[in-house]
Amino acid sequence: METKKKLICPLCKSKDFTQEQGKIDSKWGLTAHKITLMICNGCGYVMQFSRGRTVWDFD
Template sequence: MDQLACPLCQGTEFERQESRQDSRWGFTSHRMTLMICLQCRYVLHFSDGHSFFDFD
């Protein structure tokens, strides 16, 4: 299995955070996992999926 690497600095150590972003009109909510490079602070976004009724 390949290791995640930052596309900017090739760093391989990340801080993991969870995030949620509402759509433009607020009808949907997108959950994301953010992987933040500890070397250059670049943020990689990974979708956790979304739903029309995802309000939590």
């Protein structure tokens, strides 16, 4: 079965996104939360995704 992952903006229904890689430092400064941001080119809506299998990356 083919799985299509098409991201559609919930606000303006645009399928045009800019992908940004980001990192959020934790409150404790020991770990960093790596994220992928998908920013809608239509309205600027930002969706946030965790990268990798785990939310927390210990490095």
